[in-house]
Amino acid sequence: MSENNIKTVDPEKSKGLENDKDADGNSDSTAEAAATPTEEGPATFDKAIEGAGFGIFNLMLLIVSIPAQSAAIFESSSMSYILPVAECDLRLTLEDKGVLNAVAYAGMTISAIAWGYLADTKGRKKILYWGYLIDAVCVFGSALSQNFSMLVMFKFMGGLVVNGPAAVLFTYLTEMHGPKHRSSVLMIVGMVTSTATVSLPLLAWGIFPRDWDFEFWGLQIRSWQIYLFVLGIPSLISGLIFCSMPESPRFLMAQGRNEEALQAFKQIYHVNTRKPKDSYPIKALIQEVPNRKAAQNEVIYTIEEKSGEAPTKRQSRTLAESLRSGLQQMKPLARKPLLGLAICCYVMQFGIFLGMNTIRLWLPQLFASMAEYEVLHAGDGLDASMCTILEFSVNQTAKTALNYADACSEPKVISMDMYLNNIIVSATGFVGYFFAGGIIRALGPKRMMTYGLFLSGTFGLMLYFSVSSLMTLIVAAVFLTITGIAVSSLLGAVVALFPTQLRTVVVAIAMMCGRFGALSGNLLFPVFVQIGCLPPFIMVSSVLILSGILSIFLPDPAKAMFT
Template structure:
């Protein structure tokens, strides 16, 4: 009898909710009604400095090594640690930033995060020792993890399902464009003979100036995001439907040129009633604001660690770790590899050789033979090769953007993983600089696309209240892989030439197989 009464009461509540929501729009209907137009294009333009700062934080050391190795006394292990330390910082802050973003909002973390990141990049540019530089890069990585995850979620939540996967590919193009700019900046700044002192004991060289310039995108991004609206999806999830509707109206007005009050939707569904946790959220908002939101935020994480989301979180985290281990290990060492090739050809009158022979230049036995540290500044070809790889990656994103909805994310991930693994295997047999360049371009392109396809899968698989947290967890695992790979690469390189290339090739091939177990998420609406 009691059970029947409970069922009747539950039925009445569900009917009341249905009647109340009749004639209202959910998020997907509302964001679709805003159309695609000027606001979306403006958002993509604004994502450029934001995306650049994320890439700059993790990649600048690759170009600094050849110029700074004498000033800072860097050996092969130091270089591996400097490549890894940024990812250690990112990994240590993954859950913190994801939690803050899902409880306090996207916008606030975007502008605060980019401003703080700029501060640490400026600090790294003034480094005089390996230790100071390493600490600065650690905290830079610790901070940039938040804005990166928030940016991915923020941009996705201003687009409907039709455009969401393609926008992730556009973000990939932005990230790849940043990798074009880095060697371009390096070519103009690093070969210049800069040597002066400020504040009595701070010696400034070309690599210090290079790092200082890379702080500009983060400063610009932080300033711009102050003036942007909060994500309407986040506002709806936290019960601020009036504010969300105002954002929809503003976006609609910008996209169509019509007044905001002509937006066809006048009422939004109360998403909190679809989630048991949201009932607690409402009480928290009444009782004590952000402090209660923090407390409730932690309890909201539980669904990630129980079925049905448990299987999904294990899959996406495992895949992201393997993809970023293989990709970012080779990607961050490519400038150093091309520097070794350039040095070999420079000191052998332009004579080329197979890749393994040319890599002997950076092997420890050769490092110890040189009593005087000399920097070869005649390295334009190193930067040109890096720009070619980045340009090929941008082109790859353009192609992938048109293929992702045709092939589907699972099939595309399988193809990318297979191509990447085979490219790494064949790279070991490269017999010339040109062949090395072609294979490295293929590898970095398919790996970079794979990372962003995985992020679009994460956005589709998990509900809004857990989305940024899940992105952060996936990226934290990815950065664990990147950190491990960069610490391991110098060790493998010391044992011989084959080990590093076979290792990363095997890891990339394994991602192709594991991707087959992913659920099909193509064209899925945000929940």
């Protein structure tokens, strides 16, 4: 009968259709078919995207990824640069500074599941343009903030919002490229991330020293608020550009909306080749999810076998249904051998992000305190050791909170050394990124991860023994570079060690644990600093060494059994 006319693509003709997977963990719709689509049947996703070519459209995608990825980095890291400058304006205590560093991560942590549901039901494009446009509103709102509470609210909302488009951006980029170009595209996005990190101190260097204080509609505007306003421009640009971009054809095919997917492929083909849309060589796509019964003597080509009758219509799932489906898919993670492996990865991600982001986000404050201390004690011959600087920073912050009139009677002048030190640390991480691939290939991912984490823990503790600003600069730069490479190694291991259908959810949970680690570390750091000089560095070092110990028990990703 009609139900029997729903057939699967011959696996021999499809060149291992069931085994080929997307870089983002999506299943076999991206497998490459051997048959020529126009001659022997409908095309798979990979065949269709290859037929659309690689050209101007892909270049446009990479260009828009620059402000888009920068927006996510700016949202999570911008507060660390304004803390020394806005201390008097916002009357910040040490705990307030920790909250400002952590609050964006709080928003990111609690919004992860909701954004995943929306991206899988509403599509990539809507999440991208609405997400970035709303984030721009949040960033501009933070730029107009007149007090601590207002700034915390907008930063929390910004973290809540930007988490969606930032995660979907990677999926969208991989779904717009064939297997040949995916790894190169993700490498370029990684370079954009490093460039954005370097641009933060460069923009601070260009804006903070300027005397740009003025009133706007009764609101007092200062240089640090102009800095935040500038950081909101990439979100606005990204949102506006994504309004004109097509929906991901991969998402459309997964939803059974093949006609819309075909139009998207034609648009990409037209932009890349400058030929008419009608000349696109592929005329039909494989029906991944049949949305109707086959007619008499008709065959509907599908990727995988479906049991029972094909649904007559693709039904939208409610949030509760999606959660139930997700929990059902995650059941293997609650049983051996994946349960212990998953918990190990989550604890490691928590520890690495706690150690790395605590130091990274407090460094601008430490460098500013060092510069201020060295100016005040220029002729005393006193060394700016780490413990001396922490004590000085605590005392200066307390003085600002308790005796605002005297401490803030004159505008704070931030030494040029603060900007230069932050630029050097960020640039070191950028350079380290280029060597990371070669180092991982030479040592292997597991050894690199283990050695890197133990070294990170050692350098984290070495910060306590720093006796000068130069030593602090060198140790901090090496610490953050090695820890960043260890993070990449861990995420690579997660992809290799878990079955394809679970990789996306494991990575999402791991990133959520990592952000919770960053949140925890930035809230605990000022508490430990007030207890003493050693406790914050013990915290950072211990979690990284613990992560290194756990990495020993991970299977070697190079010999992973799961595919």
